[in-house]
Amino acid sequence: MHVARMFILKRVVSFGGIIVLPCTSLSACSLSACHRLRSTKRHSPYSSVDSERYSSLVKSVMKSRVTSQSPETLQAEDEHIYGPIVKAQLPSSRPDMRVPKTLHPFLHCEETVEAEELESGPPARISSKRGQDKSSIPSVTRILQQTLSPEQIFYLERWKKRMIAELGEDGFKEYTQNLFRQGKLFHSVLEDILMSGESWKNKSSLETPEYPPEIQGYMKSISHVLEDVSAVRAIESTVQHDTLNYMGIVDCVARYRGVLCVIDWKTSEKPKPFLSNTYDNPVQVAAYAGALNNDGNYKYQVQNGLIVVAYKDGTPAHAHQMSSELMLEYWKTWLLRLDEYTEQRSSASSAFSEKR
Structure with a gap:
């Protein structure tokens, strides 16, 4: 055994x-x-794929992945390349849950929302009276500029610093001056077209209009939008909200595809296919419409908005139409910015009084 x-x-x-x-x-x-x-180890089933043949596809997919960088990592990268951004503050990740102190109505109930009989005659053009007392009534543009969020300030200063690093101080100054000049010329030509009262389709079919070289691309870009614009009621006209104490100058009030809108014309060198790409422009349009609706110089109400982004290279413009529901949401955002501006003014006034 x-x-x-x-x-x-x-x-x-x-x-x-x-x-x-x-x-x-x-x-x-x-x-x-x-x-x-x-x-x-077992071989991958993709080992037999012709990698050279599909290498360009793989690279394009990898390049299209969404970046995982945050403002913090971007700032660290920029500081390494361009030096520290002194004034920038990192954005807060917490959403803004505030509500306006006073939810002032967007529409003036006593006025008629639609008034067909007012569509005849030349467009209104009310000049600004700010020169009489410039400090008492702030503009929509000033209020928005002084109430930018920390995130907006961060990216704006980052863009400016990168442009100066590329163009230099003088080059950047010349670049911004050219943008301002082109924008002013673009609005001037648009004003002449819309004030004439002639249909864009009829005008363009009779003769090929000639424009200054600086804005030829912009005019080509918006040609398809102008075909849908009719019944122009106001051009470069001042609107003022006496109750909320602010003013602005609307680019245009007209019908776009039959809907009465406050229209804002913008120029851009980069594509802006989504409304979110236009930053504070929707808030600006809602502020203009709210002022117009409460201004006695205008006998009608506007509930919708339109932001047209024209491109210098002639690419067809993006027309972002804002419904009445969307305009109400941006109106609430405007009231919050207005509250913030008022608080800033009050704090600055108190600090000045203490110093005295």
């Missing part, structure tokens, strides 16, 4: 660290499993 036991021990087999007695029957399946434990 001792001999038999020794014989059995000698026949003990080890597979991959697993001890199997000889009396245990090993099936083909068990041996196969043990073999897999000791075999090399």
Whole structure:
């Protein structure tokens, strides 16, 4: 019996660290499993794909991935390349859950929302009276500029610093002056077209209009939008909200595809296919419309908005139409910005009084 036991021990087999007695029957399946434990890593099913043939596709997919960088990492990268951004503050990740102190109505209930009989005659153009008392009534533009969020300030200063690093101080100054000049010329030509009262379709079919070289691309860009604009009621006209104490100058009030809108014309060198790409422009349009609706110089109400982004290279402009529901949401945002501006003015006034 001792001999038999020794014989059995000698026949003990080890597979991959697993001890199997000889009396245990090993099936083909068990041996196969043990073999897999000791075999090399299985080859990928994609190993036979022609990688050179599809390399461009792989690179394009990898490049299109959304960046994981945050304002913090962007700031660290920029500081390494361009130096520290002194004035910038990192944006807060917490959403703004505030509500306006006074939810002033967007529409003036005593006025008629639609007044067809007022669509005849030349467009209104009310001049600004700010020169009489410039400090008492702030403009929509000033209020928005002074109530930018920390995130907006961060990206604006980052863009400015990168442009100065590329163009230099003088080059950047010249660049901004050219943008301002082109924008002013673009609005001037648009004003002449819309004030004429002639349909754009009829005008463009009779003769090919000639424009200054600086804005030819912009005019080509908005040509398809102008075909849908009709019944112009106001051009470069001042609107003022006496109750909320602010003013602005609307680019245009007209019908776009049959809907009465406050229209804002913008120029851009980069595509802005989404409304979110226009930053504070929707808030600006809502502020203009709210002022117009409460201004006694205008005998109608406007509930909708339109932001047209024209491109210098002639690419068809993006026309972002804002419904009445969307305008109400941006109106609430405007009231919050107005509250913030009022608080800033109050704090500055108190600080000045203490110093005196």
